[in-house]
Amino acid sequence: MNTTTLKRPSPTRSPFPARAGHPLCTELLHSFAPWAGVAVLFTLMVAMGSKSAQWQGSWGETQSELHILSALLGGPLAAAAGCWQGGRERRRHTAELRATAARGPLAQFLVASLPVAAWVSAGYVSTAVGALLATWPYASAGRPVLSALPADAAFLVAFTLVGHVVGRLVAWRPAPPVLAGCAYVALAVPTYQTSGVRHLSPVAAESMSLSLPVWWQPLAMTAWTGGLAVAAVLAYAARRRYTALLPLAAATAAAMLVAQTGDAMWRDDPLFERQVCDTSLRPNICVNAMYRGLLPKVSAALSDVTGRLEGVENLPVRFEDLPGEPKPDEAQLPILTPLGWYVVRGELINPQQYAWEAAAALTGISVQCEARGNDERAHRVDNTVTDWLSPNPVREDMDEHSERQARKGGDEKELARIKADKKALAHLTSMSDEGRRDWLTGYFATVDSCDPSKVPTL
Known part of the structure; x- marks a missing residue:
C-alpha cells in the first residue's frame, strides 16, 4: 500500500518587515x-x-x-x-x-x-x-x-x-x-x-x-x-x-x-462672608456658609445650653460665625476650623467641650477686661453660670484633681476657693425656675461690663 507523505507548505514571508515598537x-x-x-x-x-x-x-x-x-x-x-x-x-x-x-x-x-x-x-x-x-x-x-x-x-x-x-x-x-x-x-x-x-x-x-x-x-x-x-x-x-x-x-x-x-x-471666597442660621433656637445659631452641613449638629450640641436659657432676657441675638469680632448683640460661635480640632469628617468629635466653650462665649468669661477677671467674686459668678449652662466632665475632673492636690499640700486658700465655687453652683442649681430666670436676666445685662460691682451676687 502506497502512502502519500503530505508536506506542510512552508510559510510565506511577508514582503514587509515587522514594525518595531516605538x-x-x-x-x-x-x-x-x-x-x-x-x-x-x-x-x-x-x-x-x-x-x-x-x-x-x-x-x-x-x-x-x-x-x-x-x-x-x-x-x-x-x-x-x-x-x-x-x-x-x-x-x-x-x-x-x-x-x-x-x-x-x-x-x-x-x-x-x-x-x-x-x-x-x-x-x-x-x-x-x-x-x-x-x-x-x-x-x-x-x-x-x-x-x-x-x-x-x-x-x-x-x-x-x-x-x-x-x-x-x-x-x-x-x-x-x-x-x-x-x-x-x-x-x-x-x-x-x-x-x-x-x-x-x-x-x-x-x-x-x-x-x-x-x-x-x-x-x-x-x-x-x-x-x-x-x-x-x-x-x-x-x-x-x-x-x-x-x-x-x-x-x-x-x-x-x-x-x-x-x-x-x-x-x-464669597461663602466665607455668609452664614446660615437656625432661628428655632434662642440665641439663634449661625455657622459659616462654607460649613452649612454642620448646622444641625452644632444646634444639637448647643441644645442643652439654649434650653436652659429659655425665658431669659438680655441674651445675644445669635451665635455668629463670620471673620472678625462679633457685634454687640452677638456671641462668637466656637471655632469650627481648623478641621481636625473639633470637626473631623463632618462630625463634632467633642460636643461637650464645644458646648462649654459656647456657654463661655455668652458669659463674662469672654469679656477681655482686667478688672472683672481679677475680681474673685465676679470671676466666680461667671464660671458658675458657664458650668451650669454646660456641665463639663473634663473641668469637673480638673477641679477634683486640684482639690486632691490642695488637701495633700494643705493649701487652705485653694480649698476655700473650691468650696466657694461648689457652693455657688449648688445655689444656682437649687433656685426655682422662675427665680433663676430672673437672676440670669439680671446677670446677662452685665456680661459686657468691666465693672465687677455690677455683677449680681450669687
Missing part, C-alpha cells in the same frame, strides 16, 4: 518611568492620608494640602526621578552609542524624559482624584478649583525635565538625592519672605484654603515653572540653542507678574 512606548511601559509614578503616588497618598482629619470635609483645605504636598514632596521627588533617568546612559556606558543614533539630541531627550514626566504627573493626578473623592461625601458647600490641578501637574513635569537635564550634565551617582534636597530648599526658602517673591514658590499658596485664585494665577505659575524647564531643555538639547530665550522670556514675564501681584492673586 521607542516612546517602550520607555513608557518597560523602563524606570512607571516606578517613578508609583513613588510619587505612594508618597503623596501617605502624606495626604496622615493628615486626612485636617482636610477631609473642605474643598479648600483638601486642595491646599494637596497643592502644598505635591510641591514640597512631589517636586523634589520628580526632580530626583528625572535626574536618575538622565544619567541612565552614563551608568550603562551607552552614551557614545546614543550619540550615533539617527534621531537628533532633542528627540532623544524627549523620548527618554517624557515617559518619566508622564508617569510622575499620573501619580499626582491619581492622588488628586482620590483626595477629592474622599472629601466629596463630607463637603457641604463650595467646589474644587479644577484649574489648579493642571498647573500642579505641569509643575511636576517641569521639575522632572529639569532633573533630567541635570542628570545628563552631572556625572555623579549621588546627584538625584542631592538634587532632591536642593529642590526642597529652593521651594521652602521663598515662603519665609514677606515680599511678593514668596509667591514664586508653589508652596506659598497656603491661603488657598480660605481664598480662590484669580483666573490667570494657574496660567502664570505654569508659564513660570514650565518656561524655565523648556528653556533648560532647549539650552541643553536643541540644535539652535538660542531658541531657549523665548521660553526664558515667558518665564521671566510670568515671574514678574506673580511677584508684583502677590497676595492680590487671591480673592476672598
Whole structure:
C-alpha cells in the first residue's frame, strides 16, 4: 500500500518587515518611568492620608494640602526621578552609542524624559482624584478649583525635565538625592519672605484654603515653572540653542507678574462672608456658609445650653460665625476650623467641650477686661453660670484633681476657693425656675461690663 507523505507548505514571508515598537512606548511601559509614578503616588497618598482629619470635609483645605504636598514632596521627588533617568546612559556606558543614533539630541531627550514626566504627573493626578473623592461625601458647600490641578501637574513635569537635564550634565551617582534636597530648599526658602517673591514658590499658596485664585494665577505659575524647564531643555538639547530665550522670556514675564501681584492673586471666597442660621433656637445659631452641613449638629450640641436659657432676657441675638469680632448683640460661635480640632469628617468629635466653650462665649468669661477677671467674686459668678449652662466632665475632673492636690499640700486658700465655687453652683442649681430666670436676666445685662460691682451676687 502506497502512502502519500503530505508536506506542510512552508510559510510565506511577508514582503514587509515587522514594525518595531516605538521607542516612546517602550520607555513608557518597560523602563524606570512607571516606578517613578508609583513613588510619587505612594508618597503623596501617605502624606495626604496622615493628615486626612485636617482636610477631609473642605474643598479648600483638601486642595491646599494637596497643592502644598505635591510641591514640597512631589517636586523634589520628580526632580530626583528625572535626574536618575538622565544619567541612565552614563551608568550603562551607552552614551557614545546614543550619540550615533539617527534621531537628533532633542528627540532623544524627549523620548527618554517624557515617559518619566508622564508617569510622575499620573501619580499626582491619581492622588488628586482620590483626595477629592474622599472629601466629596463630607463637603457641604463650595467646589474644587479644577484649574489648579493642571498647573500642579505641569509643575511636576517641569521639575522632572529639569532633573533630567541635570542628570545628563552631572556625572555623579549621588546627584538625584542631592538634587532632591536642593529642590526642597529652593521651594521652602521663598515662603519665609514677606515680599511678593514668596509667591514664586508653589508652596506659598497656603491661603488657598480660605481664598480662590484669580483666573490667570494657574496660567502664570505654569508659564513660570514650565518656561524655565523648556528653556533648560532647549539650552541643553536643541540644535539652535538660542531658541531657549523665548521660553526664558515667558518665564521671566510670568515671574514678574506673580511677584508684583502677590497676595492680590487671591480673592476672598464669597461663602466665607455668609452664614446660615437656625432661628428655632434662642440665641439663634449661625455657622459659616462654607460649613452649612454642620448646622444641625452644632444646634444639637448647643441644645442643652439654649434650653436652659429659655425665658431669659438680655441674651445675644445669635451665635455668629463670620471673620472678625462679633457685634454687640452677638456671641462668637466656637471655632469650627481648623478641621481636625473639633470637626473631623463632618462630625463634632467633642460636643461637650464645644458646648462649654459656647456657654463661655455668652458669659463674662469672654469679656477681655482686667478688672472683672481679677475680681474673685465676679470671676466666680461667671464660671458658675458657664458650668451650669454646660456641665463639663473634663473641668469637673480638673477641679477634683486640684482639690486632691490642695488637701495633700494643705493649701487652705485653694480649698476655700473650691468650696466657694461648689457652693455657688449648688445655689444656682437649687433656685426655682422662675427665680433663676430672673437672676440670669439680671446677670446677662452685665456680661459686657468691666465693672465687677455690677455683677449680681450669687
